[in-house]
Amino acid sequence: MTRSGRRNFWLRMTDSMGLTEPGKKPEMPRPRVLLFQVVLWFASALIWFMMVIRTQGEIQVWYIVLVLISLALTVANLVMLRQSKKRAARSKAD
Numbered sequence: 001m002t003r004s005g006r007r008n009f010w011l012r013m014t015d016s017m018g019l020t021e022p023g024k025k026p027e028m029p030r031p032r033v034l035l036f037q038v039v040l041w042f043a044s045a046l047i048w049f050m051m052v053i054r055t056q057g058e059i060q061v062w063y064i065v066l067v068l069i070s071l072a073l074t075v076a077n078l079v080m081l082r083q084s085k086k087r088a089a090r091s092k093a094d
Helices: 009-017 031-054 058-093
Strands: none
Touching (some): 031 058
16 A cells, blocks of 8 residues: 555544554544544434333334443543644644
8 A cells, every 4th residue: 555645534534443454553544534423423323212211112222332332432532633633733733
């Protein structure tokens, strides 16, 4: 893989998962993308939480699991967003 051209969405996604180049540290997504993901996962958690409140029985357990997964992804993206902003601030200072 060369760095000469602009990478398309698919290659950026596989880079972020560490699938494109083994042994290479994946690129950190941009802060705007991470902020969008934080908002999206938080909205998803709210929707699943509303479903937990409205339902009863065995299906409610699945909605609780989905709420927990969405919240975990929200927190993970928040941590990555914070690291990305710190990295951007450091690069501007240099």
